[in-house]
Amino acid sequence: MSILDLTAVELGKKIKEKEITVVEAAKAALEQIKALDGDIHGYVSYDEESALKRAEEVQKGMDDGTYTGPLAGVPMAVKDNICTKGYKTTCSSKILENFVPTYSAQAVENLIKEGVVFLGKTNMDEFAMGSTTETSAFGVTRNPWDLEKVPGGSSGGSAAAVAANECFMALGSDTGGSIRQPSSYCGVTGMKPTYGTVSRYGLIAYGSSLDQIGPIAKDVTDCAALLEVIASHDPKDSTSVELEDYHFTDALVDDVNGMKIGIPKDYFGEGLDAEVKEAVLAAAKKLEEKGAIVEEFDLGLVEYAIPAYYVIASAEASSNLSRFDGVKYGYRAKEYEGLHNMYKKTRSEGFGAEVKRRIMLGSFVLSSGYYDAYYLKALRTKALIKQEFDKAFAKYDVILGPAAPTTAPKLGDSLSDPIKMYLSDIYTISVNLSGLPGMSLPCGKDSNGMPIGLQIIGDCFKEKNVIRAAYAFEQTRTYEAPEIAKGGAR
């Protein structure tokens, strides 16, 4: 057994018990990156020297008792839209190609205090806009299960790096499914926490009212442990909420006896791949066998989630991304005449097609004369969708469904048809619109051997219900890594 086969919590334990040193763990991950990332390209950048230096410091800190947490010494990756002080943070965009933040995101600060080791920054769709990691300005990320397929997105780099054992865990961000959908495609476990659970300070905003940082890892235990570290009330983020209970790992109990699980019929209709449907319903059956009460119900308004999402997220993005103007930091066009020409050329050259599409869409829906018809209507739709979930959670502890309608598509298939790409987020988007926690975990494979993801959704701040249901299901199967991950560093 290789170090790389360990989960993050298992590795943390072995490091604490001095079976493995922090440097050994970091070296194993770095070797794997060097061996595989040429093919996979999960990372935008990684820094062997600083990772090893940090590993040595953390080892000292563990020896002298500074770091005592379960994830101390564990090497991890961070999505490249999360600020890391003194280390390039690009959002996979040319416009931030050389941007080095002067501060770290609060989630990163929390991880520094825990004593994790940072390996590098993972690839993503440019500014998290996309569902395949193909809109990155620095090249696509490939799915470790099949290099001809996409890893999903926008946190495709993080999901692929975890699946390929190029790190033991990673941070992603989820605005419309960007953690859960790639986790599903890559056969790993990812969680979007309730809006307000993890500070957004230092997360480069896409859709501010929807964005949340969350964990991507090999299993539910790692996800819960990582969430426990990154979740905190942050006075620097006005939308951050102070929770009564941060002990998410307490919910790692193999017991769903009497738990009420709702299956939204609307999630199993047209557009859902038959093999995905079968695997997800089989998972529901497993939980039922364990004593959960599983029931079908009508969720309603599902078809309105995608249009509402694209209006709201694009509107916010059009404003959030206006600061990238070539004046203060990042890319500036080489040649220009006067201020407005500089703005125009910088942004034309610096942003990719999908980002421009959403900036234009967002600017349009906010313009005078259209604001009421689009933006306000979308906000009202959002409120109604939340009401539908409120009704559901009056009856059920969790809702169970697919994370995505299909398994990972081929590279290049989605970009030619943006609407098709947008539809791949149909089961994840309403969770963001309602601020709910949602987790994706593997529940089988299709006939091509591609992983299928099961999504478990909870009520606001009821992460523990989600974790408990996911953990109980996870006990019925064993984690499987893609072949390529096993061929790397031994």
Added chain:
Amino acid sequence: MSKQYEAVIGLEVHVELATKTKIFCGCSTEFGGAPNTHTCPVCTGMPGSLPVLNKQVVEYAAAVGLATNCEITQNCKFDRKNYFYPDNPQNYQISQLYLPICRNGKVEIEVEGQKKDVRIHEIHMEEDAGKLVHDPWTGDSLVDFNRSGVPLIEIVSEPDMRSAEEVIAYLEKLRLIIQYLGASDCKLQEGSMRADVNLSVREAGADKFGTRTEMKNLNSFKAISRAIEGEMNRQIDLIEAGEQVVQETRRWDDTKGASYAMRSKEDAQDYRYFPDPDLVPVEISDEWIAKIKEAQPEFRDEKKVRYKEEYDLPDYDIDIITGSKHLADLFEATIALGTEPKEVSNWLMGETMRLVNESNMDIDDVSFTPEHLAKLIEMIAKSEINRKVGKEVFEKIFKEDVDPAAYVEEYGLKSMNDEGALRKTIEEIVENNPKSVEDYKAGKKKAIGFLVGQTMKATQGKADPGIVNKILNEILAQI
């Protein structure tokens, strides 16, 4: 001009609030400082940074709203105003459009004895922008973000004013309310209070409004008056010539006494306002409002009544003293030390105003302490110094805030109240000036003035002129 015209004027007044820190971050609002030293990721619009509202801004804005009879929006929100400009680091300004903190207020103004209400449409909170600096050597434009994020309120009036005098009265009223609240120093010259004038003209008595223009860059009350007169005449001339007034923003050039168009309505930007998702709605509870109300100071109108009743000062004096919160504070603090109110008022109205005018300074920059003025008044009352010396000492107090007792001691300015010594000096002067004595005896009573003058000269002004007169009379009577 055959027809009679009237101006219809509404004001947008920006006031910089006197908070110690910026509206959405902990950076200092202190004026000056090397460029970009009072900055952080938030007020420079760095990626990933987030705004957090400074509660003091809400308190000041609500306090101004309550003092101007506004309704407080108990669930107010911030919106983003999107536009590209390099002094605006995020390329959007956080402001309030849909739910401003205060609405539907009014203040009463008085012009030539006529009272009238000016209604306030709304007051909203927003952040200031940075400053562009053009380097003439390199031709570069540089940005200083020290002012970026300094809290502002914008007070928007209804178009209720009809003349420059009414506008000035309204601005004075706002300025004093805000100064009394301590919410801002409201200095037009320094930009902590800025007014944009929306003006249209119509035939007197007409119901419909004419086309309005907005005038910017008004840095003093005088400039505002001149700009209003100028714009009124410009619009009337256009109408008389059968031309159209164009709805546009104009910039006033006070040195040229003329304005020029900055941008027309057609160029008006679409700001694409929408609620800022980074900030949660501001809940202003009944308790909070009650607390802000309770903390409201005595305003000028109340003070005027009380000064009349309690101190019986002339209306003119009351007007001047309460016309500056600083002066009123100084007055009250001096009285609180046990000094006679009329005496204090006299020093403020007389010597203080004289020196203020002489040195061309702002009354709010008067910096002497009430203790020193009180002490001076006491020394004069006790005849420790005479009034003339008192004025000299006061000038020192005014300029350097010297301790009058120490100063008088150091320079030996104490009155010569020792009658024996004084009598001896006077006897000498009488002896040395036989001509004057002769004149006096011959009935030229004025001659005594010369002798008094000689005595004051001999005592370096320290003698009490009353006592000198008394002794002189005694001596001359004996001759």
